[in-house]
Amino acid sequence: MHQLDDLKLINEIDRSGMWKRLIAFPNQCEKAKRFIDGLDVPFYSEGIENIVISGMGGSAAGGDILISYLRENLKIPAIVNRGYSLPLFVNEKTLTIVISYSGNTDETLSSLKYANEKGSKLIAITSGGVVEEFCSRKGIPIIKIEGGGQPRESIGYIFIPLLVLMEKMGFIEGQETDILETIELLKTLSKGYSPESTENDAKRLSLDMHGKIPLLYGIHGLTDSIAIRWKNQFNENSKIPAFYNVFPELNHNEIEGWDTNHELGHNFFVVILRSEDEAENISRQIEITKTILSDSVGGIKEAWGKGNGRLARMFSLIYLGDFVSYYLAILNGIDPTPVKNIERLKRQLRS
Known part of the structure; x- marks a missing residue:
């Protein structure tokens, strides 16, 4: 029996039971959809000229995925902001969506206060904390999501409300079918990626990558946000360095870095995150690059993403990356849940 098929060993390493939460991810998405479907939006898209989604880490990931997914459907500019301040253009015609899973993220709270001072339209997505307290005092609408987990494990609670919110406010339309397809596909994939499954694509890829530094290559406007997600999951779950870049930009610089020093290069394992929606010229670039x-x-x-709709294909890749990073942690004998360095940094900042 291989160690990735040994559930007893997995449970000894994964003391907090992350694999059970990964398996439950489709249910999280389903629950998030039921929750946001029942909420009324505080205002609509009229008069809004740009959107800023402000957050950090796993809380910002939902914004990355949303903007990538809506690239060809959203008619106004939208950015993800990571930091204490906001761009100068933020004003009363800006919709600022502040996301802090814990509600206590210093950078996000600072950007929330900045947006409020600028008169921006504001909505907060949080499980509580100081962000909820501030918004309650100021009368800022709150979408309160379920807490108690890690931000990186709660992408369903963050992304699904974001997407449905965009639809309810009138920025986009027709997302119901795509969301339902995505949830059903994730339910199927959860069985194939679970520790009990021996014919398992996530286990196979983690075994291929074991002992190497992951290098994720995404495609601009298609899988770029997913490459960031994979990179961050390798950092937080597997506790290893990982890096990403994006086609076609990487072929104007990074490709030259592989010309010499093959001994150094052999420490890296490249995963190319592909899409059925990629243009022919991108496909040709990828084949030559390989x-x-x-x-x-x-x-x-x-x-490659699975499913019919673009949303399903994106989330199938995200889900695969989550499991690959998990199995790499098990191969390394590391509990994937604790984030000791992040917590250490926060403690020292507070002291």
């Missing part, structure tokens, strides 16, 4: 890199890195694999 040929150029083949002797310079420690391995190359492709991961």
Whole structure:
């Protein structure tokens, strides 16, 4: 029996039971949809000229995925803001959506106060904390989500309300079918990626990558946000360094870095996150890049999204990455849940 098929060993390493929460992710998405479907929006899209989604870490990931997904449907500019301040253009015609899973993120609270001072239309997505307290005092609408977990494990609670909110406010339309397809696909994938499944794509990829530094290559406007997600999951779950870049930009700089020093390059394992929606010229770039890199890195694999709709394909890739990062943690003998360095940093900042 391989160690990734040994549930007793997995439970000994994964003391907080992350694998059970990963398996339950489709239910999280389903629950988030029921919750947001029952809420009324505080205002509509009229008069809003731009959107800023402000958050950090796992809380910001939902914004990355939303903007990538809506790239060809959203008619006004939208950005994700990571930091204490906001861009100068933020004003009363801006919709600022502040996301802090814990409600106690210093950077996000600072940007919330900045947006409020600028007269921006504001909505907060949080499970509580100081963000909820501030918004309650100021009369700022709150979408209160379920707390108690890790932000990176709560992407369903963050993304689904964001997407449905965009639809309810009138920025987009027709998301119901895509959301339902995504949830049903995730339910199927959860069985195939679970520790009990021996014929398991996530386990296979983690075994291929074990001992290497992950390098994720996404596609601009399609899988770029997913590459960031994979990178961050390897950092937080697997406790290893990981890096990402994006086609076609990487072929104007990074590709040259593989020309020499193959000994160094063989420490890296490249995963290319592909999409059925990619343009032919991008597909050609990817194939040529694979040929150029083949002797310079420690391995190359492709991961393709599953499903009919674009949302399903995106989330199937996200889900695969979550499990691959989890199984890498198990292979490394590391409990994936604690984030000791992040907590240490926060403690020292507060002292």
